[in-house]
Amino acid sequence: MTDINKKLSALYDGELEKNEIDNVLRELDNSDELKKTLSMYSLIGLSMEDKENITHIASANSRKDNQIFSKLWLSNALTAAASILLTLFVVNYADLSRMNISTESANKIASAVNSKEAKEVVANSNEFLVDHIMNVINDPAFMNTNTIDLRNVGYNISDKQNLGYSNGRESFKLRIENRDFGLNRIRYWRHGNKMIYLVPISNGRVVTIYGNISASKAIKIANSIKQ
Amino acid sequence: MKKNSNNNDSELVEKVKKGNKMAFNFLMNKYYSRVYASLFSFTKSHEDSEDLTQMTFLKVWQQISTFRGDSAFFTWVYRIAINLAKNYVSSANFKKQKINTSIEEAEIEIKSFDDSELSLIHEQSLHKIRNFIDSLPESLRTAFTLREQDGLSYEEIGKITNTPIGTVRSRIFRARESILDHINQEIIKND
Numbered sequence: 001m002t003d004i005n006k007k008l009s010a011l012y013d014g015e016l017e018k019n020e021i022d023n024v025l026r027e028l029d030n031s032d033e034l035k036k037t038l039s040m041y042s043l044i045g046l047s048m049e050d051k052e053n054i055t056h057i058a059s060a061n062s063r064k065d066n067q068i069f070s071k072l073w074l075s076n077a078l079t080a081a082a083s084i085l086l087t088l089f090v091v092n093y094a095d096l097s098r099m100n101i102s103t104e105s106a107n108k109i110a111s112a113v114n115s116k117e118a119k120e121v122v123a124n125s126n127e128f129l130v131d132h133i134m135n136v137i138n139d140p141a142f143m144n145t146n147t148i149d150l151r152n153v154g155y156n157i158s159d160k161q162n163l164g165y166s167n168g169r170e171s172f173k174l175r176i177e178n179r180d181f182g183l184n185r186i187r188y189w190r191h192g193n194k195m196i197y198l199v200p201i202s203n204g205r206v207v208t209i210y211g212n213i214s215a216s217k218a219i220k221i222a223n224s225i226k227q
Numbered sequence: 228m229k230k231n232s233n234n235n236d237s238e239l240v241e242k243v244k245k246g247n248k249m250a251f252n253f254l255m256n257k258y259y260s261r262v263y264a265s266l267f268s269f270t271k272s273h274e275d276s277e278d279l280t281q282m283t284f285l286k287v288w289q290q291i292s293t294f295r296g297d298s299a300f301f302t303w304v305y306r307i308a309i310n311l312a313k314n315y316v317s318s319a320n321f322k323k324q325k326i327n328t329s330i331e332e333a334e335i336e337i338k339s340f341d342d343s344e345l346s347l348i349h350e351q352s353l354h355k356i357r358n359f360i361d362s363l364p365e366s367l368r369t370a371f372t373l374r375e376q377d378g379l380s381y382e383e384i385g386k387i388t389n390t391p392i393g394t395v396r397s398r399i400f401r402a403r404e405s406i407l408d409h410i411n412q413e414i415i416k417n418d
Contacts, residue, residue, distance in 0.1 A: 009400040012257060013374060014235040015381045021238060025249035035256060037407065039344055042260040044406055047353050048360070048375040134309055138265055139302050140378050 008034060012041050129181045132198075136175075136210050137191055143173035143210055150174075153224045164211075172211025172218075176225070180204045186222075188215060201225055236300040243291050251291075252338075255284045258301055259338050262308045269312040273345075279315055281337045283308040352414050359409045363402055370395050371402035 004027045010016040011024050028034045135142040144163045150156075158166035164173055180200055189196045197209040199222035207222045242250035262283050266276040286307050294303050347353070360368060369388060373379045379387070381395045388395070 005404070006397070006400045009403055010381075010396055011235055011253070013381065013399065015396065016235055018235075018238060021235060021242075025242075025247070025253060028253060029249045035252070036341075036343075038253065038256040039259065039338070040347075040407055040410065041403055042257055043344060043347050044356065044403065044410075045375045046260045046264055047347075047356055048372070131306070131309065134265070135302070135305075138261075138305060139299070141299050142302070 004034070005037060008038060009041065012038060129198075132177070132181065132208070133189065133196060136196055136208060143175050143208070145175050148174065148176075148225060150221060150224065153221055155221070170211070170213045170217060172209050172213045174210075174221070175208040176201075177206045177208065178204070180206050186215070186219060188218075197222075237296060240291065240294060240296070240300055243288075244294075251288055254300070255287075255338050258304055259284070261301065262304060263340075265305060266308055266312050270315060275315065277339060279308065279311050281339065282311055284337055286311070347410065347414070352410075355414055356406065356410065359406060359413075360402075363405060367398050367402040367405065370398035374399050 004024065007016055007020055007024045008028065011021060016024065028038065147157070147163060150165055154167045155165040155170075156167070158164045158171060164171055166172075181198065183198055183200045183206060185200065187198045191210075194211055195209075195213060195215070195218070197207075197213075197215065197218040199207045199209065199219060201207055201222055207225055209218045209221060236254070239250040239254055243254065259280060263276050263280045266279045266283075267273075270276045270279065283304065287304055290307070294300070347356070360371070363371065366388075370384055370390075373384045373387065374381075381392045381399075384390075384395045384399075385392045390398075
């Protein structure tokens with residue numbers, strides 16, 4: 001089994017020779033054990049990929065209650081996930097009881113919905129913005145699109161494969177959209193220990209900056225792109 | 228060996244387009260957990276997340292001919308999942324029965340988590356797994372982390388660690404085997 005397991009591991013990583021793929025697929029089709037192994041690879045990878053997200057899932061599964069939801073709002077009302085949920089709730093007029101959310105949590109959400117900041121989020125949000133933020137968070141390749149010389153503001157390309165920028169202390173990825181999502185000023189979200197900034201620039205474009213970087217630096221970078 | 232970390236996906240997708248259920252089965256098993264995790268952020272419910280994940284892969288099977296390869300395969304799958312999640316959030320009439328009927332009509336086997344897999348999606352289990360990964364021999368831990376956490380290709384890992392690609396492949400495999408042994412002996416067994 002070792003040889004086929006080794007090939008399965010390589011195929012899981014997308015690194016198997018083309019002429020070996022069919023053989024692995026046939027073996028996989030005939031073996032529940034191999035299917036289980038593949039699924040386990042995926043779960044192990046997931047636990048490595050986004051510790052914060054999977055811990056939320058794990059915690060919720062462990063406790064089997066909705067405390068995680070209210071905690072999300074209390075601890076950080078502008079996390080990306082919360083903003084997205086807020087948008088969806090308001091835009092789609094969802095029934096909160098559908099989500100098994102308690103009265104207390106519903107009241108907190110109602111307060112959040114009525115806050116000035118939340119209204120701005122909703123006013124500026126549409127399905128493209130929701131998609132965009134979710135892609136930034138969940139798809140590592142999504143931010144690997146633009147190569148821009150940022151040496152004039154002190155950042156070098158630190159990772160040519162993944163197009164990351166760094167000045168030694170701060171690191172981030174950058175993407176320029178040819179749409180403005182209806183934004184007329186900077187929006188930002190916290191995701192784990194990283195920040196997502198959407199900074200409107202000229203010609204109806206928006207710069208997305210995702211990483212370990214302050215708002216002032218993100219604006220400075222966006223301004224350098226404007227010029 | 229290929230440089231792109233998901234390079235085999237395009238070949239597998241082409242096979243699925245030709246009706247190859249084995250290739251579909253592989254891709255479903257590979258991405259099932261990630262889709263589930265994304266959907267969980269919307270539903271906060273295991274049951275609904277798993278139902279939606281199954282619906283996602285049903286749609287993947289049904290609509291694979293429309294995938295043009297402009298984006299990564301997972302990006303396309305992910306978009307299907309998010310659209311389903313939006314409908315889920317906006318609909319008060321989400322019926323599981325509809326999913327079951329559709330799956331039967333599709334005549335394909337759609338995955339679901341079994342008990343041992345579910346036991347891994349548990350805070351304590353994940354903590355144990357991470358601790359074990361931290362205790363792996365340095366050469367295995369480095370190769371495995373560069374692959375799983377940083378998404379580097381075998382070639383890139385080989386350059387960083389100054390080792391042949393075959394050795395990288397072997398180290399990542401050995402790391403996975405060690406983690407699986409640990410899960411089977413120390414986590415699933417004790418649940």
